[in-house]
Amino acid sequence: MNVLIVHAHNEPQSFNSAMARLAVEVLEGQGHSVQLSDLYAMGFNPVASADDFRQRANADYLVYALEQRHAVNNGTLAADIAAELDKIRWADLIILNFPIYWFSMPAILKGWIDRVFVSGYCYGGTRIYDRGGLKGKRAMLSFSLGGQTHMFGPDAVHGDLDAMLRPIQRGVLGYVGLSVLPPFVAFHVPYISEQARQQYLAQYREHLLTLDERAPLVFPSLDDFDATLHPRVL
Numbered sequence: 001m002n003v004l005i006v007h008a009h010n011e012p013q014s015f016n017s018a019m020a021r022l023a024v025e026v027l028e029g030q031g032h033s034v035q036l037s038d039l040y041a042m043g044f045n046p047v048a049s050a051d052d053f054r055q056r057a058n059a060d061y062l063v064y065a066l067e068q069r070h071a072v073n074n075g076t077l078a079a080d081i082a083a084e085l086d087k088i089r090w091a092d093l094i095i096l097n098f099p100i101y102w103f104s105m106p107a108i109l110k111g112w113i114d115r116v117f118v119s120g121y122c123y124g125g126t127r128i129y130d131r132g133g134l135k136g137k138r139a140m141l142s143f144s145l146g147g148q149t150h151m152f153g154p155d156a157v158h159g160d161l162d163a164m165l166r167p168i169q170r171g172v173l174g175y176v177g178l179s180v181l182p183p184f185v186a187f188h189v190p191y192i193s194e195q196a197r198q199q200y201l202a203q204y205r206e207h208l209l210t211l212d213e214r215a216p217l218v219f220p221s222l223d224d225f226d227a228t229l230h231p232r233v234l
Contacts, residue, residue, distance in 0.1 A: 001027075001032045001033070001092045001093060002032070002033045002034075002035075002090050002091050002092045002093070003023075003027050003032050003033065003034045003035070003091060003092070003093045003094075003095065004034075004035050004036075004037065004087045004088065004090070004091035004093070004094045004095070005020055005023055005024065005034065005035070005036045005037070005094075005095045005097055006037045006039065006094065006095070006096050006097065006109065006112060007020040007036060007037065007038045007039065007097045007098070008039045008040065008096075008097070008098040008099075008105065008106045008108050008109035008112075009040065009097075009098065009099055009106075010040045010106075012041070014099075015144055015186065015189050015197050015200075016097065016098065016099050016143075016144045016189075018197075018201060019097055019142055019144070019184075019186070019201070019204055020036065020038070020097045022201055022204060022205060022208075023095060023097065023142065023204075023208060024036055026205055026208045026209065027208060030209070035087055035090070035091070037084060037087065037112075039108045039109060039112055040108065044080065044108060044111070044112060045080065045111070045115075046107055046108045046109075046110065046111020046112060046114070046115070047111060048064055048111065048114045048115050050062050050067075051078065052064075052067075052068075052071075052077065052078045052081055052115060053067050053068075053070070053071045053076055053077065053078065054071070054076040054077070054078065055070075055071070055074060055076040056070070057070035065119040065124075066119070068118040068119040068120055069118075069119050069120030069124060070120075071118070071120075072118055072119075072120040072121050073120060077118070081115050081116055081118070084112065084115075084116040085116055085118060085121065088116065088117075088122070088134070091137060092137055092138065093137065093138045093139065093140070093211075094137065094138070094139045094140075094173075094178065095139070095140050095141075095142055096109065096139070096140075096141050096142070096143075096168075096173075097142045097143070098141075098143050099143060099144050099145065099189075100143055100144070100145035100146075100164075103158075103164050104167065104168070105168060113172055117172070117176055121133050122134055122176040122177075123175060123176045123177070126222060126227075126229070127177075128175050128176070128177070128222070129174060129175060129177065129219055129220050129221065129222055130177065130219070130220075130221045130222060130223075131177065131222050132174075132175060132176040132177020132178070133176055133177055134176045134177040134178045135177035135178075136177075136179075137177075137178055137179070138178060138179045138180070138181055138216070139173040139178040139179070139180050139181070140180065140181040140182075140183060140184070140211070141165065141168065141169065141183035141184070142183065142184040142204065142207075143183065143184075143185060143186070144185075144186040144187075144189040145185070145186070145187060145188075145189065146188060146189065146190050146191070147187060147188065148187055148188045149187050149188075152164075161185070165183065169183070169217060170217075170219055174217070174219035179216040180216055180217045180219070181211060181214050181216055181217075182214050182215075182217065184203075184204050184207045186200040186204070
Protein backbone atom coordinates (compact mmCIF):
# COMPACT_ATOMS: atom_id res chain seq x y z
CA MET A 1 0.00 0.00 0.00
CA ASN A 2 1.14 3.53 -0.77
CA VAL A 3 0.51 5.98 2.08
CA LEU A 4 0.68 9.77 1.97
CA ILE A 5 0.84 11.49 5.37
CA VAL A 6 0.10 15.22 5.23
CA HIS A 7 1.40 16.70 8.47
CA ALA A 8 0.56 20.19 9.70
CA HIS A 9 2.21 21.23 12.96
CA ASN A 10 4.62 24.11 13.43
CA GLU A 11 6.72 22.47 16.18
CA PRO A 12 8.89 19.47 15.20
CA GLN A 13 9.15 18.36 18.86
CA SER A 14 5.38 18.38 19.41
CA PHE A 15 3.27 15.36 20.28
CA ASN A 16 1.49 15.78 16.95
CA SER A 17 4.83 15.57 15.13
CA ALA A 18 5.61 12.43 17.16
CA MET A 19 2.35 10.97 15.84
CA ALA A 20 3.45 11.64 12.27
CA ARG A 21 6.84 10.04 12.83
CA LEU A 22 5.21 7.04 14.49
CA ALA A 23 2.88 6.57 11.52
CA VAL A 24 5.85 6.52 9.14
CA GLU A 25 7.67 3.99 11.35
CA VAL A 26 4.68 1.66 11.81
CA LEU A 27 3.47 1.70 8.22
CA GLU A 28 6.94 1.24 6.74
CA GLY A 29 7.46 -1.55 9.27
CA GLN A 30 4.45 -3.29 7.77
CA GLY A 31 6.04 -3.09 4.34
CA HIS A 32 4.04 -0.13 3.04
CA SER A 33 5.55 2.71 1.02
CA VAL A 34 5.16 6.07 2.79
CA GLN A 35 5.60 9.67 1.72
CA LEU A 36 5.42 12.51 4.26
CA SER A 37 4.39 16.03 3.29
CA ASP A 38 5.46 18.09 6.32
CA LEU A 39 3.79 21.34 5.31
CA TYR A 40 5.55 23.70 7.72
CA ALA A 41 8.96 22.17 7.03
CA MET A 42 8.27 22.45 3.30
CA GLY A 43 7.26 26.10 3.65
CA PHE A 44 4.10 25.18 1.76
CA ASN A 45 2.19 28.20 0.48
CA PRO A 46 -1.47 27.86 1.56
CA VAL A 47 -2.81 30.85 -0.39
CA ALA A 48 -4.81 30.02 -3.53
CA SER A 49 -4.12 32.65 -6.17
CA ALA A 50 -3.66 33.30 -9.88
CA ASP A 51 0.00 32.36 -9.45
CA ASP A 52 -1.11 28.73 -9.17
CA PHE A 53 -1.50 28.55 -12.95
CA ARG A 54 1.29 28.85 -15.47
CA GLN A 55 -1.29 29.47 -18.18
CA ARG A 56 -4.77 30.92 -17.78
CA ALA A 57 -8.01 30.09 -19.54
CA ASN A 58 -9.26 33.59 -18.65
CA ALA A 59 -6.52 36.08 -17.90
CA ASP A 60 -9.01 38.84 -17.04
CA TYR A 61 -11.11 37.19 -14.32
CA LEU A 62 -10.08 34.43 -11.93
CA VAL A 63 -12.56 31.61 -11.35
CA TYR A 64 -10.26 29.37 -9.37
CA ALA A 65 -11.98 26.00 -9.89
CA LEU A 66 -12.31 26.57 -13.65
CA GLU A 67 -8.65 27.51 -13.89
CA GLN A 68 -7.80 24.33 -11.98
CA ARG A 69 -9.65 22.28 -14.59
CA HIS A 70 -7.86 24.08 -17.41
CA ALA A 71 -4.49 23.58 -15.75
CA VAL A 72 -5.10 19.87 -15.10
CA ASN A 73 -6.04 19.35 -18.75
CA ASN A 74 -3.06 21.32 -20.05
CA GLY A 75 -0.38 20.39 -17.51
CA THR A 76 0.03 23.99 -16.36
CA LEU A 77 -0.42 23.76 -12.58
CA ALA A 78 2.23 25.46 -10.46
CA ALA A 79 5.10 23.11 -9.65
CA ASP A 80 4.35 22.80 -5.92
CA ILE A 81 0.71 21.86 -6.60
CA ALA A 82 1.66 19.38 -9.32
CA ALA A 83 4.13 17.68 -6.97
CA GLU A 84 1.50 17.22 -4.25
CA LEU A 85 -1.11 16.07 -6.77
CA ASP A 86 1.33 13.42 -7.98
CA LYS A 87 1.52 12.14 -4.39
CA ILE A 88 -2.29 11.92 -4.27
CA ARG A 89 -2.33 9.99 -7.54
CA TRP A 90 0.27 7.61 -6.07
CA ALA A 91 -1.40 7.12 -2.68
CA ASP A 92 -3.83 4.39 -1.71
CA LEU A 93 -4.31 5.94 1.75
CA ILE A 94 -4.07 9.61 2.74
CA ILE A 95 -3.63 10.48 6.42
CA LEU A 96 -4.15 14.08 7.52
CA ASN A 97 -2.20 14.64 10.76
CA PHE A 98 -2.79 17.91 12.61
CA PRO A 99 -3.88 19.68 15.80
CA ILE A 100 -7.45 20.97 15.99
CA TYR A 101 -7.57 24.77 15.74
CA TRP A 102 -10.93 26.49 16.27
CA PHE A 103 -12.96 23.30 15.63
CA SER A 104 -11.07 22.75 12.38
CA MET A 105 -7.66 22.23 10.80
CA PRO A 106 -4.71 24.66 10.69
CA ALA A 107 -4.81 27.20 7.86
CA ILE A 108 -1.78 25.67 6.16
CA LEU A 109 -3.59 22.34 5.81
CA LYS A 110 -6.81 23.98 4.61
CA GLY A 111 -4.70 25.80 2.03
CA TRP A 112 -3.14 22.51 0.93
CA ILE A 113 -6.64 21.17 0.30
CA ASP A 114 -7.74 24.35 -1.49
CA ARG A 115 -4.77 24.21 -3.85
CA VAL A 116 -4.15 20.45 -4.25
CA PHE A 117 -7.64 18.89 -4.30
CA VAL A 118 -8.05 20.29 -7.79
CA SER A 119 -11.28 20.51 -9.72
CA GLY A 120 -11.06 18.42 -12.86
CA TYR A 121 -9.23 15.62 -11.14
CA CYS A 122 -10.36 15.23 -7.53
CA TYR A 123 -13.91 16.37 -8.16
CA GLY A 124 -16.09 18.29 -10.60
CA GLY A 125 -19.76 18.40 -11.57
CA THR A 126 -21.36 15.21 -10.30
CA ARG A 127 -17.97 13.54 -9.76
CA ILE A 128 -18.53 13.70 -6.00
CA TYR A 129 -19.02 11.27 -3.11
CA ASP A 130 -19.18 7.71 -4.44
CA ARG A 131 -18.43 9.02 -7.94
CA GLY A 132 -15.66 11.38 -6.87
CA GLY A 133 -12.32 11.57 -8.57
CA LEU A 134 -10.50 9.87 -5.68
CA LYS A 135 -12.89 6.92 -5.43
CA GLY A 136 -11.03 3.71 -4.59
CA LYS A 137 -8.62 5.44 -2.22
CA ARG A 138 -8.92 5.72 1.55
CA ALA A 139 -8.33 8.57 3.99
CA MET A 140 -8.12 9.08 7.73
CA LEU A 141 -7.69 11.89 10.22
CA SER A 142 -5.19 11.66 13.07
CA PHE A 143 -5.29 14.69 15.32
CA SER A 144 -4.72 16.11 18.76
CA LEU A 145 -6.78 18.66 20.63
CA GLY A 146 -6.82 20.49 23.93
CA GLY A 147 -10.27 19.50 25.17
CA GLN A 148 -11.03 16.55 27.42
CA THR A 149 -13.21 13.63 26.39
CA HIS A 150 -16.17 14.72 28.53
CA MET A 151 -16.29 18.03 26.63
CA PHE A 152 -17.49 16.28 23.45
CA GLY A 153 -20.85 14.58 23.00
CA PRO A 154 -24.50 15.36 22.22
CA ASP A 155 -25.02 17.33 25.47
CA ALA A 156 -21.40 18.34 26.10
CA VAL A 157 -20.05 21.87 26.10
CA HIS A 158 -18.42 21.56 22.65
CA GLY A 159 -21.12 19.38 21.12
CA ASP A 160 -20.65 16.15 19.22
CA LEU A 161 -17.15 15.45 17.89
CA ASP A 162 -18.50 13.86 14.70
CA ALA A 163 -20.43 17.05 13.96
CA MET A 164 -17.27 19.10 14.43
CA LEU A 165 -15.39 16.84 12.01
CA ARG A 166 -18.16 16.75 9.39
CA PRO A 167 -16.79 19.64 7.27
CA ILE A 168 -13.50 17.74 6.94
CA GLN A 169 -14.58 14.11 6.82
CA ARG A 170 -17.68 14.59 4.67
CA GLY A 171 -17.24 18.03 3.12
CA VAL A 172 -13.66 17.39 1.97
CA LEU A 173 -12.60 13.74 2.07
CA GLY A 174 -15.95 12.09 1.38
CA TYR A 175 -16.84 14.73 -1.19
CA VAL A 176 -13.92 13.80 -3.46
CA GLY A 177 -14.75 10.10 -3.25
CA LEU A 178 -12.36 8.94 -0.56
CA SER A 179 -13.42 6.09 1.69
CA VAL A 180 -12.97 7.66 5.13
CA LEU A 181 -11.78 5.49 8.02
CA PRO A 182 -12.64 6.39 11.64
CA PRO A 183 -10.20 8.97 13.02
CA PHE A 184 -7.62 8.68 15.76
CA VAL A 185 -8.04 11.32 18.45
CA ALA A 186 -5.67 12.31 21.26
CA PHE A 187 -7.47 14.46 23.85
CA HIS A 188 -6.17 17.16 26.22
CA VAL A 189 -2.64 16.76 24.86
CA PRO A 190 -1.06 20.05 26.02
CA TYR A 191 -1.96 19.29 29.63
CA ILE A 192 -1.33 15.58 30.14
CA SER A 193 1.73 13.77 31.49
CA GLU A 194 4.49 12.23 29.39
CA GLN A 195 3.24 8.83 30.46
CA ALA A 196 -0.25 9.64 29.16
CA ARG A 197 1.23 10.83 25.88
CA GLN A 198 3.12 7.57 25.52
CA GLN A 199 -0.13 5.69 26.14
CA TYR A 200 -1.75 7.65 23.32
CA LEU A 201 1.13 6.79 21.01
CA ALA A 202 0.73 3.11 21.90
CA GLN A 203 -2.98 3.38 21.07
CA TYR A 204 -2.17 5.08 17.77
CA ARG A 205 0.27 2.29 16.91
CA GLU A 206 -2.52 -0.24 17.44
CA HIS A 207 -4.92 1.89 15.41
CA LEU A 208 -2.48 1.90 12.47
CA LEU A 209 -1.89 -1.84 12.74
CA THR A 210 -5.62 -2.56 12.50
CA LEU A 211 -6.72 -0.20 9.72
CA ASP A 212 -8.15 -3.02 7.63
CA GLU A 213 -10.47 -3.97 10.47
CA ARG A 214 -12.13 -0.54 10.57
CA ALA A 215 -15.37 0.04 8.65
CA PRO A 216 -15.44 3.34 6.73
CA LEU A 217 -17.87 6.12 7.52
CA VAL A 218 -21.11 6.23 5.50
CA PHE A 219 -21.73 9.13 3.10
CA PRO A 220 -24.33 9.73 0.38
CA SER A 221 -24.54 7.62 -2.75
CA LEU A 222 -25.46 9.52 -5.88
CA ASP A 223 -27.61 6.53 -6.83
CA ASP A 224 -30.09 7.89 -4.27
CA PHE A 225 -30.41 11.22 -6.12
CA ASP A 226 -31.63 12.27 -9.56
CA ALA A 227 -29.66 14.16 -12.21
CA THR A 228 -30.28 17.46 -10.41
CA LEU A 229 -29.27 15.93 -7.06
CA HIS A 230 -32.79 15.93 -5.67
CA PRO A 231 -33.52 12.83 -3.57
CA ARG A 232 -35.15 10.10 -5.63
CA VAL A 233 -38.76 9.43 -4.72
CA LEU A 234 -39.29 5.76 -4.03
